[in-house]
Amino acid sequence: MVGALGIYGCLASIACGAGEHRPPAASASAIQITDDAGIVVHLDRPAERIISLIPSATETLIALGATQQIAGRTRYDAAPEVAKIPSVGGGIDPSVEAIVALRPDLVLAWANDKRQAIREKLVSLQIPVFILRTEDTTDIFRGIANIGRLSGRDSAARATAAWMRASLDSIRSSVAALPRRKMMYVEFPDPPMTAGPHTFIGQIISLAGGNSVFADNTNLWPNVSMEEIVRRDPDLLVVPVGEFKQNTLERFRQMPGWRDLRAVKQGHVAAVPADLVSRPSPSIVESARVLRNAIHPEAAR
């Protein structure tokens, strides 16, 4: 329910936003958008050389057909489309020197760095920086609309958002008749951490027919105690795994605490690809499908 509201809410805001933020008539190509840190970013024309310090923003650019406009990326980007594009290092500790050398006309950076050091540095060197928040689905849809406008791909952004809404709607209706499943998303097993209801993962789980046993915890990524997990007794554990971690169920059968859980004893542990579900980009559609299939295998077609 929370997820559904979040997505409808942001679609409504995009619909309004598209009307409000028409470029001024004086210079048709100039762009002025307030970023997610509340700072107004001004571009004379759509960005041609974009450095994305956020892997999910890189994915969004690819999805909007702007791969040619990506001048740089981080070492964490996995998409094959950008394998040949130079890396500038990490997302919150990139090499400023490498960024400057690529002569970007826009840098997309994370709202997550609480020091804002990179922004300060780049802005002082006259490189525009656009900060993106990526916590919930509202952020994702707003981000797609903003990236669309910054890269001059407004209509592609609108089409992508419409397609995402339709796909998410069909996934939601595929589980509408089924009972909601009591489950836990295990972001990290030791110390136990789950996804809160206000993260995009929490919202997608809800949309895909899951009912997190920690849906009452309003933190983004709550640390929870093993005792509380046992008390709330989920029917199913959904675990994001990287490519090296084989046989998730076996691992949980050996871990102290986890091995005594009813879901683990009954073998109800579902692994989902961590790379996919952790990306707040248009790939949340695929991620919703994967999570739906994990939570309600009977609804998978």
Added chain:
Amino acid sequence: LSDAVRVRVAPTRARLEWPVSARLIALSILVLLSFVAAVRIGAVSMSLHTLFEAIAGRGDPAMVTIVRELRLPRAFQAALVGAALAVSGATFQALLRNPLAEPYILGVSSGAAAGAVFTVVTGLAVRMVWSLPIAAFAGAVLSMLLVFRIAFSVGRALDTRVLLLAGVVVSAFLVALIWLVLAFADTESVRSAIFWMMGSNANASWRSVSILVSCLVPAFIILLALARPLNLLAIGESTAAYLGTSVERTKLVAFGTATLLTAASVAMSGTIGFVGLVVPHAVRILWGSDNRSLLPCSALAGAAFLVAADTLARSIAGANELPIGIVTALVGVPCFVWLLRRPTGAIA
């Protein structure tokens, strides 16, 4: 003279009998070489021709920005911080008559970290970029005052053993406080705080360099002027007093100045370990523990060492920057062990 001997790590080691001026000239050349490497080497490679053009402000504007706005201020900041930590370390070692003394021993870094973490967790650092270094500096100074307050409340004169213990406990308390705050903070704040605590010169600018110069140069001059009293203190406090040193005043001024040196450098580049501990020892092994030579030599050696380490940190793994503290320890430890084990020639 047992106290004086204890300060030296290897009192029987052979010393290079260079006049002080020769030592300073040799180290200055080393600093110069490290600067050449710092502007020449980086994630972006450029030809010597492009480099000279860029230094002169001509040619490709991106290269001009890289050399004049990124590499040069960064090299200057690393040099100033390296010099500050080394001089501060040498001073602490002399004052505390303890070879394990280093710039962070009186809790300055923990105080700075507490200030920095406060601005990160409250979101102040996001709204006002300069709040972080200011809070770090304030935290460092406040922790120093607390340490001295505790030390002075025990006995009449300043007992360096009590001071040392006060520094250790205040530091432990502040570290616990930091982790208490971080235990309740969100993941991003924790990551940002840890990145800061690992230390980096990546945010150097001409503004940060000019602020450092205005803090550090007067402090260097004060400590150099105290070199002779510090020599006498190393022999023993009562001996120094007999020989006409006003012991308490010297100690207070030297402690205060060395702490401010550390506070200013920590505020700008986070905590960079190892430099303040080992550079003074290396200089002492080479040329003895006379502070009139040790302090200026440590400043130059610390500057050259940190500029070189910073250059390595930002170039060795391509665009991926390493935390500078890793480089100072990984490169510095083998060099230091080599110095310790150097075959003894003519014993001085």
